[in-house]
Amino acid sequence: MLILVTGGAASGKSAHAERLLCASAAGARLYLATMQPFGAAAETRIARHRALRRDKGFETVERPLGLAGLELPRRYDGILLEDLGNLLANELFDPAGAGEAAFGSTLAGIARLQDCCETLVVVSNEVFSDGLAYPPETAAYIRTLGRLHAALAARADAVYESVCGILLPLKGEKGI
Template identity: 50%
Template sequence: MMILVTGGSKCGKSRMAETIAVSCERPHYYIATMMPFGEESLAAIERHRAMRRDKGFVTVERYTDLHTLRLPDRGAALLECMGNLCANEMFSANAEHPKEKILQGIAALNAQTELLIIVTNQVGADGVTYPQETMRYIRTLGAINAALAQSADCVIEAVCGLPLVLKGEKPICL
């Protein structure tokens, strides 16, 4: 079972994804993709850690090369977030084919879990024409999101903390 949770900034995606993850039997893995650099990302990481506290997640930090990740047990995995993983692969690892590499990683992860929840971002709706590299990022993340949605059983857009189901059935825990 694979569920994709998308949405804009601070729209309640994480909380929703966590609620879905903990509805599955343990273990619950949290696959963190944000590199801990800079004051703001550290603050964001701390905020997310506080939110996950007492929910029983095992945190696995993985910034690139998702395809090599091996989880010790089956269970639920929450990957947060695709926007960071995509940026890491494109701009830190300089992956030649970031989309294919990431999708391969997701397929490998999906095969190891009962439930895989992927948090991603909507980044293409501000109407701004950015420099070439940023446009390439928007295009790549958009293509990854579309491919993930195609193989996902359920796609949810978080809007003001509310779940809008774009594909499949709304999980009963929401």
């Protein structure tokens, strides 16, 4: 099963994603963290997420790049990928990343994760509606993230958007 959870910054999407995964995967659960700890703000977010998932039975793997090559120690009942926006940025802009091949590399990595679990929950960001003009690199990132959302939503069993802490079903049992 593939579940996509999107939302704006501080919308509650991560907490919703954890709850969805815990409800659907009672056994072994993996939290796959993609954020690179650049600066104090990133360190604070990482610490907050670690605290939120404490005592929820997650193993944690930190992997900012190259999901397609990830070797996991076993099969999991559920994996939570936190988050697609960070992973894509890492693949596009990190010198060790996939660069122009980031779209395909990211999809291959997600397919690899699906092979390693019964339920995969992917958390992502809604960064498409501010109406601002961005430099070409940022605009390319936004377009690629949109393409990833479309590709994952088409394959997903369920898609949700978190808005102000409210989880809205867009596709799946309670969605369209």
